[in-house]
Amino acid sequence: MAQQVRGVVARGKGSPVSLETIIVPDPGPGEALVRIQACGVCHTDLHYREGGINDDFPFLLGHEAAGVVESVGEGVADVAPGDFVILNWRAVCGQCRACRRGRPWYCFDTHNAEQKMTLLDGTELSPALGIGAFAEKTLVHAGQCTKVDPTVSPAVAGLLGCGVMAGIGAAINTGNVGRGDSVAVIGCGGVGDAAIVGARLAGAAKIIAVDIDDRKLETAKRMGATHTVNSKATDPVEAIRGLTGGNGADVVIEAVGRPETYRQAFYARDLAGTVVLVGVPTPEMQLELPLLDVFGRGGALKSSWYGDCLPSRDFPMLIDLHLQGRLDLGAFVTETIALDDVEKAFDRMRSGDVLRSVVVF
Structure with a gap:
């Protein structure tokens, strides 16, 4: 009934x-x-x-x-x-x-x-x-x-x-963050902070949090960010490059879903680095990038739906990590x-x- x-x-x-x-x-x-x-x-x-x-x-x-x-x-x-x-x-x-x-x-x-x-x-x-x-x-x-x-x-x-899995999965599953990698996360809401946690779990050596809100950057540090950048006051691309020996990050995770922050992610990655889009854009948004730059920088431009998760595999594992005090x-x-x-x-x-x-x- x-x-x-x-x-x-x-x-x-x-x-x-x-x-x-x-x-x-x-x-x-x-x-x-x-x-x-x-x-x-x-x-x-x-x-x-x-x-x-x-x-x-x-x-x-x-x-x-x-x-x-x-x-x-x-x-x-x-x-x-x-x-x-x-x-x-x-x-x-x-x-x-x-x-x-x-x-x-x-x-x-x-x-x-x-x-x-x-x-x-x-x-x-x-x-x-x-x-x-x-x-x-x-x-x-x-x-x-x-x-x-x-x-x-x-x-x-x-x-x-949804959100926590999307962020953790963007780092671990889609971005394939590895031990010793440098990672930048643009947008430090729930999904971005989860990406920071995922990068930390994967063993990233440097995790750079980028946002326009200092309150969110403080939270990002508590979640595991090693460096923070307020992009309202500082050019985030130059700041990320400056923190990575002038090269850019191995993986940049865009957790905002806007063309301007995606461009920042694209140019803040190292040559042959990876950009992961996990922020959700709206239908009217358009992106323009020089095709020569897309070709010349190599690497991978990925979208992450739900952190490319397999719920039957990932949910129990992450719950176990939580109960063990590791997440x-x-x-x-x-x-x-x-x-x-x-x-x-x-x-x-x-x-x-x-x-x-x-x-x-």
């Missing part, structure tokens, strides 16, 4: 979110109903609210979540009621050309739930990243549920569902809030006052 729960909905572009009654159907074949315990407030949710992703309003926001499986549909074997899971938005199909080549993190046919959650009047909702977890319960494809050690706090576990996921949580505080959390996000607000149910 379908259930009624509370959820945070964005009804129109730029309009404040509202707390609505949501109808959640029973899981069908391949689906799972998850009782949400915690969900981070991610900048991507704000992108949805502002129409920066698409215009499929109304959106059921929230996607950076952890909770307990309540029921599953026919044919689900990998998770069962009672399992503690982190939700992911890249449920791989196992059958597409990427999966068949042994590269499931590039899966071209990822799964979401077939059934739609709705408002009371029957209006179908678009769940953010196929999840919609600013709700007491949500319906997802069972492949979006990744079991992890249930002793971890849901408030920190859920962060792997402080709690450092990303600035505050815990109630479900009806999401709009206020967006305001604090814009002002740079928080690294992560986390809704705890």
Whole structure:
């Protein structure tokens, strides 16, 4: 029988979110109903609210979540009621050309739930990243549920569902940061700080944090940055080169998603170095670079979707590192809030006052 729960909905572009009654159907074949315990407030949710992703309003926001499986549909074997899971938005199909080549993190046919959650009047909702977890319960494809050690706090576990995984994976999986490398991270919000943590885990010798906000640079130092650059006061390209013997960094991670910061990343890398774009641009943005410079500098220009992660591999590993005291996921949580505080959390996000607000149910 379908259930009624509370959820945070964005009804129109730029309009404040509202707390609505949501109808959640029973899981069908391949689906799972998850009782949400915690969900981070991610900048991507704000992108949805502002129409920066698409215009499929109304959106059921929230996607950076952890909770307990309540029921599953026919044919689900990998998770069962009672399992503690982190939700992911890249449920791989196992059958597409990427999966068949042994590269499931590039899966071209990822799964979401077939059934739609709705408002009371029957209006179908678009769940953010196929999840919609600013709700007491949500319906997802069972492949979006990744079991992890249930002793971890849901408030920190859920962060792997998007931002923290995106940043750590941008460094380790996409950037292939190695021992002794120099790394620069442009943009020190949640994703950028996670990239700093990932570079530290990978053994980088020099980690340069770049931002226009000194508060964020102080946080970046606590996360593991060895040097900081305020790009409002200093040319970041020259500063990064100056800190790397005039050469530029081996890996530059762009965690802003803007053409001007991407150009900085491009010119701040060493010859044959790597640029990783993990910041999310908006549809109207355009990038111009001299093609001769693209050719002449060599190396690699990469985009990192979800940190090129494989949730079944990466989530349990990172949770284990956290429980062993080797990865402080709690450092990303600035505050815990109630479900009806999401709009206020967006305001604090814009002002740079928080690294992560986390809704705890």
